[in-house]
Amino acid sequence: MSETVKLTRKDFVSDQMVRWCPGCGDYAILAQVQKVLPELGIPKEKFVMVSGIGCSSRFPYYMNTYGMHSIHGRAAPIATGLKIANPDLSVWVITGDGDALSIGGNHFIHLMRRNVDLNIILFNNRIYGLTKGQYSPTSPQGLKTKSSPMGSLEQPLNPIALAIGAEATFVARTVDTHLKHMGQVLLRAAAHKGTSFVEIYQNCVIFNDGTFEYATDPAKRVENTVELEHGKPLIFGKNRDKGIRLNGLEPEIVSLDTVEEKDLLVHNETASPSLAYLLSQMRYPQLPEPMGIFRCVEPPSYEKQIHDQVETAIGLKGKGDLHKLYYAIDTWEVPQKVEG
Amino acid sequence: MSETVKLTRKDFVSDQMVRWCPGCGDYAILAQVQKVLPELGIPKEKFVMVSGIGCSSRFPYYMNTYGMHSIHGRAAPIATGLKIANPDLSVWVITGDGDALSIGGNHFIHLMRRNVDLNIILFNNRIYGLTKGQYSPTSPQGLKTKSSPMGSLEQPLNPIALAIGAEATFVARTVDTHLKHMGQVLLRAAAHKGTSFVEIYQNCVIFNDGTFEYATDPAKRVENTVELEHGKPLIFGKNRDKGIRLNGLEPEIVSLDTVEEKDLLVHNETASPSLAYLLSQMRYPQLPEPMGIFRCVEPPSYEKQIHDQVETAIGLKGKGDLHKLYYAIDTWEVPQKVEG
């Protein structure tokens, strides 16, 4: 089975009933992942989906791959251990805004800086779905929910900014309704050697319907988002007639009627992270929100370095020998007693 | 005692023996805090020092104020609860690079975004002191320690960048050997209403001696660091003859012989966080490391908003009345049975 049989979407559909609410954005993401994985040329048995707890975290059950639905917030370390154990696997972490950024926040930042070769997909619906609708770390300030009847008081986390603040090597954003874009981003994430972090704006029809409508509705999307392309200036709008220019460190919207393309901010995935951070600060409604790959650089991945150290150690000391190991410090011999 | 008796350094010295290693940078920080607190005009009984676990976290024992030496990594939530309970207190969180950024990383980022009115002092010695010298999340890659005999593999966290990635409202940096600077920064931190985060480069003589020598040695400091002053250009060097200019988004060192001051990068504490992030990326040896206040903005603090909601609720519903509360939903009366 590990010969290169051409895999299809169907190969990735498990026999378990999908149990999300009708209309949930999770369906589109599932479908897109099932579409992208067969395109990677990786045998099916090499894929592992690891998730935490949340609506989104039921994902592995629906994929006919290896998988683990673990505990809340802990998918990142579990996936890290798995990848260290077997770097051959293609490991995907499926998580939610609560799972990754609330209870799992510590693992999230440490995964970023370690740069383990994993792919994280964060289903950001700005709400706790599975526990029936409390505000999450990405909920907008003022959001009224069951646990914030007078409005949430907390400044939301910006997942992209946090990832960049934590030394992420691959950071991207897409939306549940833009299938083509999601597909492209997922392909790039899969190709990146190191931690690939993808935030997906996902609609929760039940508890936070329409929270990202400005970016998910195709008509509004073109006005309220801008697609990042490496080496290209930031242009957006239905007629692609608007661009982003830097005024000092402040991005501003300019009309291409009056400003030339060459004066626009040009995207560079491999630039210093200051650019990626700056882009993360472009927020609706003041500015169009960037979509696509914010940053992509490739220092060696963590598990690779672990393996390199193992190799180096073997090179230096030879393959471990238990006998030698036991005798590695001062030893002494107690001779056979000669009874007399 | 809560009359405005003039407090002095001595009032803040507890009767407990200070048990850090001779030469540890922690001594200087303790002395400086004991010097600054009496200057704040706050009665002594209002101060509370809350720490986690680590060498640095023994701090509260040495202060003759209220204090708590809690558990590893958890000072931030404890201080948050305390401040919510009593917003009148001046609460200081004392933590280490392991305490705040390793086990306590999640609380750290959430404290930043919530903006509780606390002052955090992070003693960054780039090592786990108390557990006898393992690498920490701020240790440079390649550092050989007990737990990384072939060199640490992890990209270090940049505490300033992480804080900014997590929506911090006050971010500053200073060093244990520069007492005057430390004092100024601590005063500013105390004045800020909201979470004030201060990173202090601290020398661990036993396990990581000299790790920040470039910034702590007075002679080297002037060449390798640049002091941030609001509204002023970034100028440094023994003869203050060098400056920082932006080349696109890349800071570069220029000589004031050839470049005019007006072309230098001017610091602005209240600018978009992109500037603070960019400054956090200036690292030795490529660039001088900024010292002082990276960012200072004052949205309302978390505990104040909680209290505001309480006030609003009381305004709307009147002060809570248990009788009304019990009867707030549909009730019915079972009448006294008339036996007959």
Place this chain on the structure above:
Amino acid sequence: MADPNATYQDVQAVIIRFAGDSGDGMQLTGTQFTDTSAVYGNDISTFPDFPSEIRAPIGTLAGVSGFQINFSSEDILTPGDAPNVLVAMNPAALKANLDDLERGGTIILNTDAFTEGNLKKAGYHHNPLKDGTLSSYQLHEVPLTSLNRTALKEIGGLSSKEIDRCQNFFALGITFWLFDRPLNTSFKWIKEKFAKQPKIAQANQTALQAGYDYGNNVQIFQTRYHIKPAHLQPGGYRKITGNDALALGLVTAAQKAGKTLFYGSYPITPASDILHMLATLKHFDVRTFQAEDEISAIGAAIGAAFGGIFAVTGTSGPGIALKSEGINLAVMLELPLVIIDVQRGGPSTGLPTKTEQADLLQVMFGRHGESPVPIIAPATPSDCFNVAIEAFRLAVRAMTPVFILSDGYLANSTEPWLIPNPDDIPPIIIEHPTAPSTTEKFLPYKRIPETLGRSWSIPGTPGLEHRLGGLAKQPETGNVSYDPKDNEQMNRERADKVAKLADIIPEQTLIGPTSGKLLVVSWGSTYGSVRSAVKVLQAQGQTISHAHLRYLNPFPRNLPDLISGFEQVVVPEMNLGQMLFILRIHCKSHRNFIPISKLKGQPFTIKELVEKLGALLLVPQKVNGDNL
């Protein structure tokens, strides 16, 4: 309202279960039926049962949501065993619930939903309406969807989705007719709920009335049932769930102590509703903190307790696991704190929306080192109110964290609550120390002889500056001490002060003879079924006694004596024998403990307990203690 076409029959109690898709509004329908019955004067007890998915695909077994109500003219203690009536909105609801229905019970179902597609989704290969599956029940086939549409078509301006959403009220109307309930409570509720959407209000009211009229007009029901009001203790009543009762109890405790209430929590089923309820009570100076995780929640509660206010943190089993290091700090600091564990099915994520009692040993022992913590367990939803207050009394007396051990069943079940007069609840008196005399040194860990607690000295008080910490301590001063003797002494003092709470804990009572062959010992939410089962057996003339424990650590002083009067002690628990385990240690001289274990995510039924206890009464167990 009497209907000449139907005969009336008086019955003592009826158990009805509403079942449909997660989106069908069954929880709401059940709640409306409950409210009406409660206001009508019946004793009531309810139990909702929903899947852990929010809204699994329509029509599937996974998506079925149910709500059971037991309403009665007599005192009842549980939502009942087998329903007498099942209202099934679709084939999946029928399939998922049929096994539970009593033989010969009544089924009301929506025939419009029994389409080929829906039958398939529910896993029916044949239509149960046609293949005899339902022949031993009283089946009432109602084309609910179409009847409802017809009834509402006059209103106009409603989408067909909006119209179909009223179906549940149509079904409710039918049951109201069948059990002769007044409509006004629901009418009122609809009016208030949809005050801003008058069309929707009108639609729901119309559907309700139409359902009622349908019952009246269409002669599918031979009999209407009449359940008289119950002889409840006189007074004001309301319906209450365990979670709401906890929230009200906590607020009451704080008010009675003149304290601000702090609640730090990270959402988790089935505890989240406590947070939701408390978040609406800010006018009582309740400060809720939705933490980033459970570790932060306990941490903030510790900070708040240090700050001198009433601090609570609530969660379920997985959250307690995460909080255990923090709880241990609170034990060491000796700060008063209440920790709520609303237990659910475990281990791990287990059965998150179901009930279990298997966290007892975790809360008792799940911390490193010697770490004694008092534990109280409420017996019924309304008892949660009392337990919340009691927990604070213990916490401030002994200066210690205290556990409340509730569970998913108590959390979501409702029963009528005899509303107390808040003025009758005794105050909680706390004296925080103030500036010490100049001659004496302030000793934060000096023990109060009567309680062995320490004083609760709080930051902001001039002259009492001191440091708390998790390191081993010197007695009285609380200074860090590595002296072996100090460590042993402080460990023993912490154990003693918790044990000493038994001084103020009421003695254990029982119903039935005080000695004899069989004593049933229960704790927590099994109270209702165990007490009911024992009553049944006692009514049959059997000699059996029942002691229900509310105080699990320390136990009431007289417990060992009380137990020693019986030949056999049976302990029914929703776990594999955890209380039995602790009893065996505590009541060392008793040897014949017998477990009744259930780990099915469901409460005991009265019937199964009657059977199991009855069997024990017939065949006494060997007195050798080998029954675990």
Place this chain on the structure above:
Amino acid sequence: MADPNATYQDVQAVIIRFAGDSGDGMQLTGTQFTDTSAVYGNDISTFPDFPSEIRAPIGTLAGVSGFQINFSSEDILTPGDAPNVLVAMNPAALKANLDDLERGGTIILNTDAFTEGNLKKAGYHHNPLKDGTLSSYQLHEVPLTSLNRTALKEIGGLSSKEIDRCQNFFALGITFWLFDRPLNTSFKWIKEKFAKQPKIAQANQTALQAGYDYGNNVQIFQTRYHIKPAHLQPGGYRKITGNDALALGLVTAAQKAGKTLFYGSYPITPASDILHMLATLKHFDVRTFQAEDEISAIGAAIGAAFGGIFAVTGTSGPGIALKSEGINLAVMLELPLVIIDVQRGGPSTGLPTKTEQADLLQVMFGRHGESPVPIIAPATPSDCFNVAIEAFRLAVRAMTPVFILSDGYLANSTEPWLIPNPDDIPPIIIEHPTAPSTTEKFLPYKRIPETLGRSWSIPGTPGLEHRLGGLAKQPETGNVSYDPKDNEQMNRERADKVAKLADIIPEQTLIGPTSGKLLVVSWGSTYGSVRSAVKVLQAQGQTISHAHLRYLNPFPRNLPDLISGFEQVVVPEMNLGQMLFILRIHCKSHRNFIPISKLKGQPFTIKELVEKLGALLLVPQKVNGDNL
């Protein structure tokens, strides 16, 4: 080497303690003495004792660091009770250790350090050298600092700090002379250690020799002592601590299974050294992961176990608290994993550098729901090696996490280890399933009848794709199931498979008669003192038996029977009676359990046990089970 001026005396065993400032190198001095004695052929046992601060201020009691060695010509099992000889480098070291010294014991002290300032720092109001404090000891006053300076002044090129740092070797030289030890082992060590600093090497060697010569030349010692080599089992030996033995055992287990070893850990005293040791063994394909916290460490270990390699996570009590949610997941997933708890004084941060056994109930019960986990406890530092291998055998057999319960005493103590031949250690055979036959469906949770474990199927294997999860499961398929029966069945199966490990656990043995008046039951690190105390009593002709438990869950099959043969069962533990608690449950028919509790952060001494057990032999306890 014989010295005409001194008389020789043969003694069986000597206990010597080196004490000084944390910076004085006492751990090193002790280690050198140990190594020399071990190589010389004595049986040895050592115990370091250091403060939790890294280097508290010089000269203070808080900064005193000590190291005790028991060396003997006979078999010894503990580092000894009261030292016979105390080497004190300063007044604080004298003050902190004097109480422990045997009456009449020998003191060697550095008079140069007895300055006014140092006396004050140590809290001495009078100079103990002058006020008669030491009159009942054999006092040897040595101006160590000045003698050492004189000895080293010839070398040149050394700072005075560097010279003074050699003091400890001067002191070591004196003790070497006193106990007639050869110098060559230390000479060799110095040479290797300071290979790159020849001056420093020369200085230390000179100091050592000078100290030795001082003993020889200055007639302050009347007698030299001679301790013959012990009659140890023939073979190769090395010194080993419990932590090192665990590390070697884990690597051995992995090699014997042909597996990569994964160790995920967050540093914590006293477990960190396991991580440090394993980090140096990368050439055995050991992959260490220093996690961001304990939760991540257990998570990564679970991931690694899923990945099919040998996964271990190690910590101390506070870390276990944090890991409990993760451990519970491993229980539910049924993955093999080893979890090490090196216990320290608790609760909370407690006494982090001291020892205790109070995590037993935590590892047994500290998880929500029913969550059975096997537990093994090593008895001695070298037993840690065997236990590590055994833990993996159990883990892969039952497909379960397994606890190893070590403690701070085992972790840091050393004893000679009879080095095994790795080829004699039986392999651990694991068969991972491969592609299933096309006719059968792969069932990840199908049980193997012999063990009740499941197969260990690993990602990367074609055709076995499956999903694990923390939700309740259907038997065999492992699919999510909310079916009440499934949940109960899986809970019982998990309990049964752990209980079934008793099939392969050796029967419990004891020393002494198999029935009688008194049985002592111990577990873990108390082995040495308990066995020694029992030997003493047996030698006195007392009838007493001793069973030491290594398997704590499940217990050996014969344990209840074995225990039932005795009138009284005494359980000495470094806690408030945790094992006694479990024994009482497990051995229900036995009623007379007696605790001996110690919570002082220190191991039992043989003497205190001899006294307490002796007293019990004189005054038998009432057989009413009321002794806890």
